[in-house]
Amino acid sequence: MTKSSIMFIVVLGFLLILTFFPIAILLLLSLNETSTLPLRNFPTLKWYIELLRFPAAINAVKYSLMVASVTTGAAVIFGICGGYALARTNFAGKKIFTGLLLMPMVTPYIIMGFSLMSFLLKMGVNPSLIVIIIGHILITIPYTTLVLTSRFIALDISLEEAAMDLGAGKFTTFRKVTLPLIMPGVAVAAILAFIISWEDVALAVFLAGTEQTAPVYIYSLLMKLPKFVPILTAMSSIILSFAIGLAFLMRMIERISA
Amino acid sequence: MKIDVELKNVTKKFGDVVAVSDVSFQVEKGQFFSLLGPSGCGKTTILRMISGFEKPTEGEILIEGEPMADVPPFKRPTNLVFQSLALFPHLNVYENIAFGLKIKKIPENEIKARVKEMLDLVRLPGYEKRKISQLSGGEKQRIAIVRALVNKPTVLLLDEPLGPLDLKLREEMIVELKRIKREVGTTFIYVTHDQGEALTMSDKIAVMKAGKIMQIGSPIEIYEQPNSEFVANFIGGTNVFKGRYENGAVEVDNLGKITVTPECQLSKGSVLVSIKPEKIFIGRKLNALDNIFAGEVKEAYYQGRVVTYRVLLENGSSISVVAPSPGMEGIFGIGEKVKIGWNKKDSKLIT
Numbered sequence A: 001m002t003k004s005s006i007m008f009i010v011v012l013g014f015l016l017i018l019t020f021f022p023i024a025i026l027l028l029l030s031l032n033e034t035s036t037l038p039l040r041n042f043p044t045l046k047w048y049i050e051l052l053r054f055p056a057a058i059n060a061v062k063y064s065l066m067v068a069s070v071t072t073g074a075a076v077i078f079g080i081c082g083g084y085a086l087a088r089t090n091f092a093g094k095k096i097f098t099g100l101l102l103m104p105m106v107t108p109y110i111i112m113g114f115s116l117m118s119f120l121l122k123m124g125v126n127p128s129l130i131v132i133i134i135g136h137i138l139i140t141i142p143y144t145t146l147v148l149t150s151r152f153i154a155l156d157i158s159l160e161e162a163a164m165d166l167g168a169g170k171f172t173t174f175r176k177v178t179l180p181l182i183m184p185g186v187a188v189a190a191i192l193a194f195i196i197s198w199e200d201v202a203l204a205v206f207l208a209g210t211e212q213t214a215p216v217y218i219y220s221l222l223m224k225l226p227k228f229v230p231i232l233t234a235m236s237s238i239i240l241s242f243a244i245g246l247a248f249l250m251r252m253i254e255r256i257s258a
Numbered sequence B: 001m002k003i004d005v006e007l008k009n010v011t012k013k014f015g016d017v018v019a020v021s022d023v024s025f026q027v028e029k030g031q032f033f034s035l036l037g038p039s040g041c042g043k044t045t046i047l048r049m050i051s052g053f054e055k056p057t058e059g060e061i062l063i064e065g066e067p068m069a070d071v072p073p074f075k076r077p078t079n080l081v082f083q084s085l086a087l088f089p090h091l092n093v094y095e096n097i098a099f100g101l102k103i104k105k106i107p108e109n110e111i112k113a114r115v116k117e118m119l120d121l122v123r124l125p126g127y128e129k130r131k132i133s134q135l136s137g138g139e140k141q142r143i144a145i146v147r148a149l150v151n152k153p154t155v156l157l158l159d160e161p162l163g164p165l166d167l168k169l170r171e172e173m174i175v176e177l178k179r180i181k182r183e184v185g186t187t188f189i190y191v192t193h194d195q196g197e198a199l200t201m202s203d204k205i206a207v208m209k210a211g212k213i214m215q216i217g218s219p220i221e222i223y224e225q226p227n228s229e230f231v232a233n234f235i236g237g238t239n240v241f242k243g244r245y246e247n248g249a250v251e252v253d254n255l256g257k258i259t260v261t262p263e264c265q266l267s268k269g270s271v272l273v274s275i276k277p278e279k280i281f282i283g284r285k286l287n288a289l290d291n292i293f294a295g296e297v298k299e300a301y302y303q304g305r306v307v308t309y310r311v312l313l314e315n316g317s318s319i320s321v322v323a324p325s326p327g328m329e330g331i332f333g334i335g336e337k338v339k340i341g342w343n344k345k346d347s348k349l350i351t
């Protein structure tokens, strides 16, 4: 190993510690008797049980699940259609169209959330879960489309032609050949969309009405009293573990299907 | 004779590229018809037009007399064995072969019977449950062929199905294909760039060059009576000399007079003469041949069954000769003085 690569690994290791140390502390504290170190009576589910006594917190998790599920379904369907169109057809302005489609990936969510909220309010639409879902669909479509476009491009067209040659119409070909073959891509796109929606606060904070998603709920509580902090560690840990689990699943699917 | 497939003045352009140019031919029912030509000459494009994946820019395609212009691929009575095989990787052997039958809503027990019959036909009985990734190259080839054949198409289209196989397996598969063809009797249109395959299997061959058909005929006609230098060279290689025809002989620069059998009543004029290397005799002494020239062996390649020589003739021309190995006089070495000669019936005029 060269000197520079050792240096690089040391720096990278430091950055990783910086990333994971606070998260590890958070997870530890969620299982701790008090809201600060040192550990006392560890591990305890005290804060998790406490959390159950906050119906607003439970509801927030429910709303989050709902928003993320609907977002995922819609974003994946858009992604399949969009990905297929981008991979298989050529039209004037395709590059510009693709560029515009990917814009939300580089636009700060806070700006998107703010402008979307102003626009919808002018249109007479009030913030609500539906509005959050619309916002989340907008920010996840670029990801699902991108993932699926590359899967469609990688798919050998002659497989679809073979199905048609054997008598399958366009729809049957899609259902029996195309879709099963891009299924790993669909799963990856779905998990990606779910995680983005599940974790978003910047956009949802503008679009939420009385029903708050979990990250928005945490955010709004943090603005209030510090005595809520211990149950927040429990709630954050739940959100985080779920996202990490999904990310892990996504990597597995990617590895198996590669 | 019933015509299964007919192309009438078919041209296909991709933008500025003319892939197929004014091609016409007829394929009779039950015929093994080959499209033979070098890479990029438009063979795949013709198959894709017959199966409906490309539309002719000009001209018309008829199958069993029906114009195909408005018939989509999934409604044509053709099945294609793709150059890449295109077996479905997510389905097993049974599901691959049954794919077309399931779409036609054939009852499950009949599908089972027909798949079994097909696997027997290609001598892979019991392969139903295998995954595609568990098959060898030759097995994939055979599954791809029966996945198409099981649908009982009017015409089976095969796009270089033996392309990626090694020589030994290819030879086995050629025999196998001929047997399958004999047993099912379906019309085959077979695409290849390998003249050996085409000559061995076909009833009729269309030799193509740059989108055009150069010659159509039986293997014997194509081999023995090539109508152009290209066909003569493409089919097994040949010696071509340029000369002037007059009274049953051709005067060739740097060689002399070659006697020929006129196929048609030629008037005087510039012609090409083709002499196949294996029609030429080589020896220390030769007689009773119509054309005999003296020369010196410049190159000799031992190839097992035959030896290929390049002989520089006294008058400056060079000629290649394929002789049995070892011949009556053994194998000639480089630098040996020899005579070469052939009969006038083997001097083919190309006009």
Ligand SMILES: Nc1ncnc2c1ncn2[C@@H]1O[C@H](COP(=O)(O)OP(=O)(O)OP(=O)(O)O)[C@@H](O)[C@H]1O
Residues within 6 Å of the ligand: B014, B017, B018, B019, B038, B039, B040, B041, B042, B043, B044, B045, B046, B193
């Ligand atoms: N979709 C396409 N777009 C543009 N050009 C094409 C297309 N398909 C084929 N061509 C061109 O048409 C010509 C004929 O191609 P084709 O695939 O029919 O050749 P082929 O005889 O099958 O060659 P091979 O033996 O290499 O398979 C080639 O010059 C090719 O580049």
Ligand SMILES: [Mg+2]
Residues within 6 Å of the ligand: B043, B044, B045, B083, B159
């Ligand atoms: Mg081809």
